[in-house]
Amino acid sequence: MHNIMVLNAKGGCGKTTISTTLACYFAGQGYKTALMDYDPQNSSHHWLDMRKPSQPPIRSIDAARSRTGVTRSWQLHTGVETEVVVIDTPAGVTGGQLVELFNKADTILIPVMPSIIDLNAVEGFLNELMRFAKNRLHGKRIAMVVNRVRFKTPTYEKIEALSARMNVPLIGSLRDSHNYAIAMESGMGICEMKTGVSTKDRKQWQPIISWLHETIPCKDPLQTPKFPGLPDWQPEAKSVAIS
Numbered sequence: 715m716h717n718i719m720v721l722n723a724k725g726g727c728g729k730t731t732i733s734t735t736l737a738c739y740f741a742g743q744g745y746k747t748a749l750m751d752y753d754p755q756n757s758s759h760h761w762l763d764m765r766k767p768s769q770p771p772i773r774s775i776d777a778a779r780s781r782t783g784v785t786r787s788w789q790l791h792t793g794v795e796t797e798v799v800v801i802d803t804p805a806g807v808t809g810g811q812l813v814e815l816f817n818k819a820d821t822i823l824i825p826v827m828p829s830i831i832d833l834n835a836v837e838g839f840l841n842e843l844m845r846f847a848k849n850r851l852h853g854k855r856i857a858m859v860v861n862r863v864r865f866k867t868p869t870y871e872k873i874e875a876l877s878a879r880m881n882v883p884l885i886g887s888l889r890d891s892h893n894y895a896i897a898m899e900s901g902m903g904i905c906e907m908k909t910g911v912s913t914k915d916r917k918q919w920q921p922i923i924s925w926l927h928e929t930i931p932c933k934d935p936l937q938t939p940k941f942p943g944l945p946d947w948q949p950e951a952k953s954v955a956i957s
């Protein structure tokens with residue numbers, strides 16, 4: 715079982731969007747997939763509730779949060795067969811809760827928006843995370859994804875510099891796309907949308923899933939991981955592409 719956690723103390727940076735997109739991708743590839751919502755707002759679970767029986771199944775896991783918002787002990791009722799757990803997390807994670815979440819993850823994805831406010835926030839968050847993680851990685855991998863990119867701004871370049879400085883790779887860049895709002899409102903993922911309207915977004919997911927599959931074996935070990943709905947293509951050497 716592989717736990718992919720989408721984590722950033724900053725709200726609104728795309729944690730739920732990336733979590734639901736990934737859960738949808740892995741379920742569509744035939745992995746027994748669960749989506750764990752650690753956020754009391756339960757946005758991921760509202761999205762799950764909208765899914766139809768005809769869509770690839772994604773198990774919903776209660777993320778051990780009481781009605782009062784107090785975190786109980788981690789109850790990972792994933793079931794023995796679950797292969798991929800995508801964990802959506804709330805804003806404001808810090809201190810003991812950050813440590814607890816870090817310990818549960820195999821892979822941590824940190825979405826960051828290319829705004830100065832988000833850059834400053836993620837810098838503080840990464841400092842806290844990496845201070846703790848430094849000697850405790852034990853095979854865990856951490857990466858950043860820039861989300862809601864409209865054009866390459868100086869802030870984007872500062873995120874690239876931060877990635878290099880902190881040794882946290884920047885593995886992908888997602889454009890600001892209305893498709894994410896449509897997907898969120900309809901219980902779908904980008905990989906389930908019509909290919910014509912979603913091709914640009916699908917292409918941007920390719921480097922992200924290629925990176926994830928470095929530690930999550932493909933269902934067919936002879937296959938190169940490919941985001942569905944894309945023509946055969948060679949991933950570019952440099953993984954971050956903005957269109």
Ligand SMILES: Nc1ncnc2c1ncn2[C@@H]1O[C@H](COP(=O)(O)OP(=O)(O)O)[C@@H](O)[C@H]1O
Pocket residue numbers: 724725726727728729730731732757861862863888889890891892894895898
């Ligand atoms: N790449 C994107 N393009 C357009 N809208 C996006 C994108 N990513 C997220 N959003 C929107 O931004 C808002 C916040 O995203 P969300 O995933 O809920 O963030 P978080 O879970 O970190 O609070 C939502 O309305 C979502 O639809």
Ligand SMILES: [Mg+2]
Pocket residue numbers: 729730731753757802803804
């Ligand atoms: Mg959220």
